[in-house]
Amino acid sequence: MHRPGGLLGRESEQRRVVEMIGAARNGHGSALLVLGEPGMGKTALVDDASPGAGMQVLRLDGFESESAMPYAAVERLTGQLREHLAQIPERQRLTLRVASGAAEGSPPDRFLVGLGVLSLLAAASTRRGLLCTVDDAHLLDRESLEAFAFVARRLGVERVALLVAGREERGLDAVLRGVPVLRLAGLSPGPAAALLNRSVTGPFTPTATAAIVRATEGNPLALVDLAADPLLREMTDLGLGPDPVPVGQHLEAHYLRRVMHLPAESQRWLLLAAADSTGQHGLLEAAGAALALDPARGDDAEAAGLVHLDPAVGFRHPLVRSAVYGSASRAERRRVHGALAEAAAKLGLVESEAWHASRAVSGTDEDVAERLVHAAELAGRRGGSSSRASILARAAELTPAGPLRGERLVGAAEGALEAGAADVAGRLLAGVRDAEVDRVTRGRAILVRSAAALFVGDPDGVRASTAEQLRAADEFHGHDVEREQRALLQAFERCSSADRLLVGVDVQALGRRIAVGAGAPGPASVILRGIAALILEPYDRAVGPARAAFDAILGLPDRQMLHLGTLIAAIGAFLWDDAGRRAGLERAMRAARDTGALQALDTLLWVGALSELMGGTVTRARAYDGTVREVRRAMGYDGENVVNAAVMAWNGDPEPTVDAIGQGAAAAGWGGVEASTTAALAVRNLAQRRYGSAFERLHPLVADPFLQVTPLHLADYAEAAVRSGHREDAARAAVALGERAEVNGSAWCRGLAERALALAGTDDVESRYRASIDALATTGAVVELARSHLVYGEWLRRARRRRDAAAQLRLASDHAARGGATVFQDRIHAELVAAGGSARAPVPTSGPDLTTQERAVARMAASGRTNAEIAARMFLSPNTVDYHLRKVFQKLGVTSRRQLADHLGPVAP
Numbered sequence: 001m002h003r004p005g006g007l008l009g010r011e012s013e014q015r016r017v018v019e020m021i022g023a024a025r026n027g028h029g030s031a032l033l034v035l036g037e038p039g040m041g042k043t044a045l046v047d048d049a050s051p052g053a054g055m056q057v058l059r060l061d062g063f064e065s066e067s068a069m070p071y072a073a074v075e076r077l078t079g080q081l082r083e084h085l086a087q088i089p090e091r092q093r094l095t096l097r098v099a100s101g102a103a104e105g106s107p108p109d110r111f112l113v114g115l116g117v118l119s120l121l122a123a124a125s126t127r128r129g130l131l132c133t134v135d136d137a138h139l140l141d142r143e144s145l146e147a148f149a150f151v152a153r154r155l156g157v158e159r160v161a162l163l164v165a166g167r168e169e170r171g172l173d174a175v176l177r178g179v180p181v182l183r184l185a186g187l188s189p190g191p192a193a194a195l196l197n198r199s200v201t202g203p204f205t206p207t208a209t210a211a212i213v214r215a216t217e218g219n220p221l222a223l224v225d226l227a228a229d230p231l232l233r234e235m236t237d238l239g240l241g242p243d244p245v246p247v248g249q250h251l252e253a254h255y256l257r258r259v260m261h262l263p264a265e266s267q268r269w270l271l272l273a274a275a276d277s278t279g280q281h282g283l284l285e286a287a288g289a290a291l292a293l294d295p296a297r298g299d300d301a302e303a304a305g306l307v308h309l310d311p312a313v314g315f316r317h318p319l320v321r322s323a324v325y326g327s328a329s330r331a332e333r334r335r336v337h338g339a340l341a342e343a344a345a346k347l348g349l350v351e352s353e354a355w356h357a358s359r360a361v362s363g364t365d366e367d368v369a370e371r372l373v374h375a376a377e378l379a380g381r382r383g384g385s386s387s388r389a390s391i392l393a394r395a396a397e398l399t400p401a402g403p404l405r406g407e408r409l410v411g412a413a414e415g416a417l418e419a420g421a422a423d424v425a426g427r428l429l430a431g432v433r434d435a436e437v438d439r440v441t442r443g444r445a446i447l448v449r450s451a452a453a454l455f456v457g458d459p460d461g462v463r464a465s466t467a468e469q470l471r472a473a474d475e476f477h478g479h480d481v482e483r484e485q486r487a488l489l490q491a492f493e494r495c496s497s498a499d500r501l502l503v504g505v506d507v508q509a510l511g512r513r514i515a516v517g518a519g520a521p522g523p524a525s526v527i528l529r530g531i532a533a534l535i536l537e538p539y540d541r542a543v544g545p546a547r548a549a550f551d552a553i554l555g556l557p558d559r560q561m562l563h564l565g566t567l568i569a570a571i572g573a574f575l576w577d578d579a580g581r582r583a584g585l586e587r588a589m590r591a592a593r594d595t596g597a598l599q600a601l602d603t604l605l606w607v608g609a610l611s612e613l614m615g616g617t618v619t620r621a622r623a624y625d626g627t628v629r630e631v632r633r634a635m636g637y638d639g640e641n642v643v644n645a646a647v648m649a650w651n652g653d654p655e656p657t658v659d660a661i662g663q664g665a666a667a668a669g670w671g672g673v674e675a676s677t678t679a680a681l682a683v684r685n686l687a688q689r690r691y692g693s694a695f696e697r698l699h700p701l702v703a704d705p706f707l708q709v710t711p712l713h714l715a716d717y718a719e720a721a722v723r724s725g726h727r728e729d730a731a732r733a734a735v736a737l738g739e740r741a742e743v744n745g746s747a748w749c750r751g752l753a754e755r756a757l758a759l760a761g762t763d764d765v766e767s768r769y770r771a772s773i774d775a776l777a778t779t780g781a782v783v784e785l786a787r788s789h790l791v792y793g794e795w796l797r798r799a800r801r802r803r804d805a806a807a808q809l810r811l812a813s814d815h816a817a818r819g820g821a822t823v824f825q826d827r828i829h830a831e832l833v834a835a836g837g838s839a840r841a842p843v844p845t846s847g848p849d850l851t852t853q854e855r856a857v858a859r860m861a862a863s864g865r866t867n868a869e870i871a872a873r874m875f876l877s878p879n880t881v882d883y884h885l886r887k888v889f890q891k892l893g894v895t896s897r898r899q900l901a902d903h904l905g906p907v908a909p
Contacts, residue, residue: 016182021161025055025129029155031162033137033176036184055129061312062139062166063278068391069351070384073134073144074117075100087123089868091594092116099143099382107383110143110419111634112596114150115875121151122158122877129159137166142386142419145175149636152179156880177636186218196223221317225254255306255316256323262300267324268336269297270306274325275336275356279312283352286343291336334360351375351391358394369398373408380415389415393428406437413448422455443475443483447490454494460503462669465494467504470513477517485524488517492531493566499671500706507707511535526552527567534574534708540743546574554584558591565604569611574708576746578615578780585611593873602631609644610676614712615748617782618650619820623859626852634875645673649680652823672709675701679713686716687823691723702733711740715784718756719791727760734760748784751776755788758795769795783824786815790828797835806837850888857884858892862901 020030058080066072078085078096085093096116097103124130134140134148152162164179166172173181187195192213197203204212216222259267272287273279285295301307306320315321325333338360344353354375357368372395379387392412399405409432416424425448434442450468453461461468469491476484495502495510511532518528530549533542550571553564561568565588572581585608592601605624612621625647645661662677678697685694698717702710714733721730734756741749751772758768769792776785793808809832816824850858853874860870867885871878894900 013182013184017163020163021055021129021131024125024131024159024161027157027159029158029160029162031152031155031164031179033152033173033179033181034163034165034184035168035173035181036165055131056124058124058130058132060132060134061279061314062134062136064139066278066352067139067141068355068379068387068394069141070143070379070382070387071099071101071113071147072141074113074147075102077117077132078120081120081124084120084123088116088119089872091872092119095596096120101378101382104381107381109596109598110146110383110385111150111598111875113143113383114147114154115596115872117147118151118154118158118875118877119871121160121162122879125159129161131161131163134162134164135166137164138169138172139166141384142175143382143384145172146386149176149179150634150875152176153636154634154876154880156876157883158877158879175636178633186216187220187223188218189213192216192218192220192223195220196227198227225317252319252323252326255320256327258304258306259320259324259327262304263297265293266297266300268332269293270301270324271328271332272336272339273298273301273307273313274315274321275333275359276313276340278352279314281309281313283340283343283347283349284313286346287336287339290339290342330362334362350378354391358398361398364400365398366400369395369408372398376411376415385415385419386421389413389419389421389424389428396428396431401436403437403441406432407441410437410441410444410448414444417448417451417455420455422452425452438479439475440479440483443472443480443487446472446475447487457668459667459669463498463501463503463671466491466498466502466510469494470505470510473513473517481520481522482524484520485517485522485528488514488528489524489531489564489567492570496566496570496707496709497670497672499675499709500704501666501669501671507535530571531567534571539740543575543743546571550575550577550580554580554587558587559595561588562591562595562597562600562604564588565600565607569607570708573611573614573712576615576740576744576749578746578748581611582616582780590873593875596875598631598635598875602628602635605631606644609647613646613650613676613680615779615781615784617780617819618647618822619818621647621650622820623856627856630852630856630874645677646680649677649684650821650823652684655681655684675706675709679716682713682720683716684823686719686723687821687827689723689827691720694720695724695726699729702729711737715752715756719759722759722761730756730760731762734762747775748779748781751779751781751784751788755791759791765795766792782815782819783821786812786819786821786824789815790824790831793828793835794831797831802835802837805835806832809835809837850891851884854884854888854891857881858888858900861885861888861897864897 017032017034020032023030058077060073060077062073074096078100085096092112092115094103094105095108095112098105098108099113099116121130121132137145137148140148148162148164152164155162164176186192189210193209196209196212203209212223212226216226259270262270268291269288272291272293273284276284276287284298288295288297298307298309298313302309306316308314308316337356341353341356341360344350344356354368354371358372361368372391376388376391376395379391389412392408392415396405396408396412399408409428413425413428413432416422416428429445429449432441432445434445437445446468450461450465450472454465469487473484473487473491476487491510492514495507511534514528515532515536518525518532527549530546530552533545536542537545550568553561553568553571556564561584565585568584568588569581572578572584585604589601589604589608592598592604605628609621609624609628612618612624625644628644643661645658645665648661649655649658658677658681662674662681665671665673665677679701682694682697685691685697694716698713698720701713702717705711714737718730718733718737721727721733734753737749737753737756741753751774754768754772754775758765758772762768769788772788773785773792776788779785789808789812793805793812796802796805796808809828813825813828813832816822816828853876856874857870860873861867865873867878867881870876871881874881888900889895892900892903894903
C-alpha cells in the first residue's frame with residue numbers, strides 16, 4: 001500500500017496507525033510515538049489513515065526557534081481549542097493560561113500542565129473523536145513535549161488518538177518512555193528500486209540502484225530527489241568499489257546546487273527562513289523588510305521545490321535547511337539573526353528576540369546576556385525549568401568570565417536539575433570556578449551537586465549528602481538566612497535517609513549545627529529549634545520544642561508542606577502523634593495532587609506507607625504503595641519496578657527476597673530503607689512465632705539507637721526478647737517506652753508501653769493488657785490494637801481462661817483483617833483453636849479482584865468525592881474515572897455510591 005510518490009513505507013505501519021485511530025473513535029484513547037528519519041513519510045501515515053469526517057484532526061509542529069520557549073506548543077494547542085477551555089476544571093484552566101503566558105500565577109508544575117492538556121483534549125473529543133498529530137516532536141520545547149508525554153501515558157477511555165512523530169534526537173524516546181513506539185522503515189528493496197528508477201531520464205544500472213537503495217535505507221524522499229540528480233548518474237563506478245555511497249553528502253550538495261541556481265536575493269530569503277525555522281509569515285516579513293528583501297522571493301524558493309509556504313513556511317527536507325544555513329558565512333548568519341531579533345522585538349516576542357539576538361553576536365555580549373536572563377525569568381514564571389536552564393546556559397556563554405558567569409551557570413544547573421536532567425546539571429557546573437563566585441553561589445552549586453548525586457543513585461553521594469548540605473549552609477551563613485535554614489532542614493531529611501550509614505558528619509554535630517542555624521530569626525527557626533532538641537536533648541526536655549516545631553509545620557499553608565513529608569513523619573513519630581502525623585501527610589499529599597507535583601507526591605506516598613506500618617494500618621500502607629506505582633507510571637517510569645521492601649515484608653513476599661532488597665538499599669547508601677526493611681521482617685517473624693529471629697533482627701537496631709526511629713521498635717523488641725528468653729532486655733525496653741509515654745501523653749505510645757510492660761511481667765499484667773487495648777482503641781493504630789488483643793488472648797489461654805481468650809482472639813482477628821495485617825492471622829487462628837474456639841472468616845477488606853486504579857477510584861467515590869475531584873487527584877480525565885467506577889459497580893454488584901461505601905466499609909482518608 002504505497003502513496004503516489006512513494007512516501008509511505010510498510011503496509012503494517014499504516015495498519016497500526018489505522019487501528020489506533022479506530023480505537024480512539026470507539027472510545028479507547030491511545031498514543032503512538034513514530035520515529036523515523038526525514039523523508040520516511042511520517043505525515044503520510046496520518047494522511048493515508050483517513051480518519052474520516054466523523055473525527056477532527058488537530059496538527060502541531062515543532063520548531064527549533066521555539067525549543068527554548070516553555071510551553072510554546074501547548075500555547076498553540078490551547079489557542080486551537082480555546083472554545084473548550086470552559087469545560088475543564090478552573091485550576092487546570094488557570095494552569096494552562098499561566099503556562100502559556102496569558103495569565104499571572106505561581107509557576108505551574110509540568111504534570112499539572114499535562115493534566116490540563118489531557119482534560120482539554122478529552123473535552124474537545126466528547127462529541128466526535130479527535131486525532132492530534134505532533135510532527136517534528138524532537139524540535140518541541142521540552143515542557144510541551146513532557147506535557148504531551150503525560151497525556152500519552154494517561155489516555156484511557158477518551159476518544160483521542162495522539163500521534164507524536166519525530167527523529168531520534170534530543171532524547172525524544174526517553175521523554176516519551178512508556179508510550180508505544182513505531183520505528184519507520186524505508187521501502188523494501190523492490191519498491192525502493194522502482195521509485196528510484198521511475199525518473200523520466202531513465203533507470204540507474206542495477207548495481208548503482210542496489211547501492212543507492214542500500215545507502216538511503218529505502219528513504220522515499222531521498223530516492224525521489226536523487227533520481228533527478230544528473231551528477232549522481234555521472235558516477236559510473238557507483239556501487240562497484242568498496243567505498244560507501246556518499247548519499248548524505250551528495251543529497252545535501254544536491255539541494256545546495258538547487259539553491260545556488262536561485263537569484264541572490266532569493267538565496268538570502270532562504271537563509272532568513274532557515275535561521276528562523278518557525279515559519280511565521282509575520283516574523284519573516286518584518287525581518288525581510290529590515291534586510292530590504294522582497295517578500296515575493298519566497299515564491300522563487302517554492303517554485304524550485306525547496307520550501308512550501310502554506311500554511312507556514314517549511315523546508316522540503318531538513319537537509320535543505322542545513323545546506324542553506326551551513327553554506328552561509330558566520331557574518332551572513334549573524335546578520336539575518338539580527339534582523340529576526342529586531343523583528344521579534346517589534347512584534348513583542350521577547351523569548352524569540354533574545355534567542356535570535358544571542359546568535360547575532362560574536363564573543364561575549366553582556367547586553368544580550370541580560371536580555372536572555374530576562375527571557376529565562378519569564379520562562380521560570382511559566383514553569384519552564386528546561387527552557388530556563390537552556391536560556392541561562394546560553395546567557396552564561398555570552399557573559400565575560402567572572403562571578404556573574406558562574407552565577408548564571410549555577411542558575412542553569414538548578415533549572416536542569418528541577419527538570420530531571422541531572423547529567424546536564426553536572427556538565428553546567430563543570431564550568432563554574434568556585435574561586436570566582438560569591439559564597440551564596442558556591443552554596444547553591446554544592447546543593448545542586450549533592451542533589452544530582454542522589455538523583456543518579458550515587459551511593460557515596462547518598463551517604464555524604466548530609467555533610468554536603470551542611471557545607472552549603474556554611475556558605476550561606478551570614479549572607480542568606482532563608483537558604484541556610486532550608487539547607488539545614490534538608491540536612492536532617494538526608495540524615496534520615498542515610499540513617500546509620502551517614503559519613504562526613506555525625507548526628508551530634510548535625511544537631512549542633514542545626515542549633516546554630518535556629519539562632520537567627522528566619523521562617524524555619526522554630527522548626528530548627530525543635531529538630532536540634534530532638535537530636536541533642538533528653539526526651540523530657542526535647543518534647544516541648546519538638547511540639548512547637550510540629551505545630552509550626554502543621555500551621556503552614558498546605559502548599560508549603562509539599563516538601564516537608566520527612567519532617568512531618570519524623571517529628572510526628574518523635575512525639576508519638578499518629579493523628580497529627582497522618583493529617584499532616586494527607587494535607588501535603590492533597591497539595592501535591594492539587595498542584596501536580598508528582599515527584600513530591602511520590603516521596604510523600606513512600607513516607608506515608610512506612611509511617612502507616614508503624615502506628616497505622618497495612619491497608620493504608622498498601623494503598624499508598626499502589627498509588628506510588630500509578631504516580632510513577634504517570635511520570636513515565638515502570639510502575640512495576642517500584643519496590644517498598646517493608647510493605648513487601650507485611651505482604652508475605654519471600655523473606656530472602658525482601659532481605660536482599662534491604663541489603664541492596666544499604667549498598668546504595670539508603671540506610672533508612674534497610675532499617676525499615678529489617679524492622680518489618682522482624683514483625684513478620686513475630687507473626688510467625690519465630691521469636692529468636694525477630695530478636696536477632698531488632699537487637700542491633702536497639703543497641704545502636706538512631707534518633708526518633710528506634711523507640712518505635714521498642715514494643716516489638718520487648719515481645720521478641722521476652723519470647724526468646726531475654727527478659728532483662730525486654731524489661732529495659734518496656735520501662736524506656738513507659739517513661740516516654742509519661743512525657744508525651746500519647747495514647748499510641750501508652751498503648752504500646754502497657755503491652756510491653758505486661759509482656760515483661762511487670763505488676764498487674766491483666767490491667768496493663770486492658771490499659772493497652774483501651775489506649776490503642778482511641779488511635780488509628782489498628783494493627784497494634786489487633787496485636788494487643790492477640791497477646792492478651794494468648795495470656796488468657798495460658799491462664800486457662802479459654803472463653804475469655806477466645807473472645808480476645810476473635811477481636812484480634814477482626815482488627816487484623818480491618819488493618820490488613822494478614823501475616824498475623826495464622827498465629828491468631830492457631831491460638832483460637834488452642835483456646836477451644838472456632839476461627840470465623842475474617843472481615844473482607846478488598847472484595848472482588850479490583851485493579852489498583854479501580855480500588856483507588858472506589859474508595860474516593862465512597863468517601864463522597866465527585867468524578868471531577870477523583871480525576872484531579874488521580875491525574876486522569878473524568879471520562880476514565882467514570883469508566884473505572886462503572887466497572888467497580890459491576891464487579892461489586894452495587895448501583896450507588898452509598899451502597900459502595902457500605903460495601904467497602906471504613907475508608908482510609
